[in-house]
Amino acid sequence: MGFRVPELRNASVRIQHPERAAAIIRSLKEQGPSKLQVISDFDMTLSRFWCHGRRCPTSHNILSDSRVISEDGRKQLKDLLHYYYPIEIDPNRTPEEKQPLMVEWWSRVHELLVQQNIHKEDIAQIVRESGVMLRDGFKEWFDQLHEHNVPLFIFSAGVGDVLEEIIRQANVFHANINVVSNYMDFDENGVLRCFKGPLIHTYNKNNSVLQGTEYFQQLSTRTSIILLGDSMGDLTMADGVPNVENILKIGFLNDKVEERMGKYLDAYDIVLERDETLDVANGILRYILTET
Numbered sequence: 319m320g321f322r323v324p325e326l327r328n329a330s331v332r333i334q335h336p337e338r339a340a341a342i343i344r345s346l347k348e349q350g351p352s353k354l355q356v357i358s359d360f361d362m363t364l365s366r367f368w369c370h371g372r373r374c375p376t377s378h379n380i381l382s383d384s385r386v387i388s389e390d391g392r393k394q395l396k397d398l399l400h401y402y403y404p405i406e407i408d409p410n411r412t413p414e415e416k417q418p419l420m421v422e423w424w425s426r427v428h429e430l431l432v433q434q435n436i437h438k439e440d441i442a443q444i445v446r447e448s449g450v451m452l453r454d455g456f457k458e459w460f461d462q463l464h465e466h467n468v469p470l471f472i473f474s475a476g477v478g479d480v481l482e483e484i485i486r487q488a489n490v491f492h493a494n495i496n497v498v499s500n501y502m503d504f505d506e507n508g509v510l511r512c513f514k515g516p517l518i519h520t521y522n523k524n525n526s527v528l529q530g531t532e533y534f535q536q537l538s539t540r541t542s543i544i545l546l547g548d549s550m551g552d553l554t555m556a557d558g559v560p561n562v563e564n565i566l567k568i569g570f571l572n573d574k575v576e577e578r579m580g581k582y583l584d585a586y587d588i589v590l591e592r593d594e595t596l597d598v599a600n601g602i603l604r605y606i607l608t609e610t
């Protein structure tokens with residue numbers, strides 16, 4: 319497969335069952351773009367993990383590190399991050415054990431954010447000042463999908479208003495994109511008053527939070543899937559898709575690489591180790607979408 323998708327020979331690529339991965343990619347090509355849909359996580363998957371020599375902010379961190387948050391608020395939000403993030407990525411705890419703790423983390427953060435007098439009209443400037451970056455190759459990724467009418471579903475436990483703004487500022491918020499995420503609810507003065515439900519956290523990214531959207535039902539003829547994620551929780555993002563025939567799971571392993579590699583290799587068809595680019599995903603997509 320390396321000669322058809324040269325990016326699969328990149329140093330970051332780890333594959334436990336190369337023949338299986340190659341067979342899935344071949345089937346995706348055979349089925350063609352009209353059968354394809356892409357389901358992707360956002361933070362640390364479409365956005366970078368490292369930028370400018372430091373951790374890239376998640377959509378939550380963009381808000382919590384911003385100038386609109388009080389010093390005390392920033393400290394409390396940072397304390398919560400330092401307490402809960404190691405739990406989120408702990409390879410020795412099951413998703414079931416983590417679930418209530420993730421609900422606790424997200425709920426406490428959202429409560430704190432609501433106390434901070436955040437204005438809707440400030441979001442664009444907050445994003446501009448944040449230093450957030452999409453992964454290298456993002457433009458080709460978003461543009462290829464758009465040009466070939468392949469639907470891109472962004473399923474994020476981050477903050478929808480913030481991630482939409484990031485994509486908008488990068489000029490790639492095309493019409494083929496649908497986002498499900500945690501959205502802010504603003505009062506008549508444009509001040510954040512709560513988050514709209516249902517709450518989405520790392521370990522409930524599945525059909526349970528998509529009730530009523532009918533998104534996957536409308537795309538029921540699109541039985542080929544490329545799934546992009548960076549956590550074990552992202553693996554369930556396609557659970558609501560009916561009639562899946564081929565699914566290629568690509569996982570970005572950004573942090574605690576040695577401890578987590580085994581589990582990622584078992585779960586993802588392709589694991590990208592500390593890779594800040596979308597080069598491999600672009601290479602696979604180019605191969606699937608070109609007529610040869």
Ligand SMILES: Nc1ccn([C@@H]2O[C@H](COP(=O)(O)O)[C@@H](O)[C@H]2O)c(=O)n1
Pocket residue numbers: 359360361362376377378379399403406423424427473474475476520
């Ligand atoms: N208060 C929080 C809560 C979560 N995060 C991180 O956000 C990411 C979740 O969003 P996805 O787009 O990846 O679904 C995840 O990486 C959490 O670590 C945060 O930074 N602050």
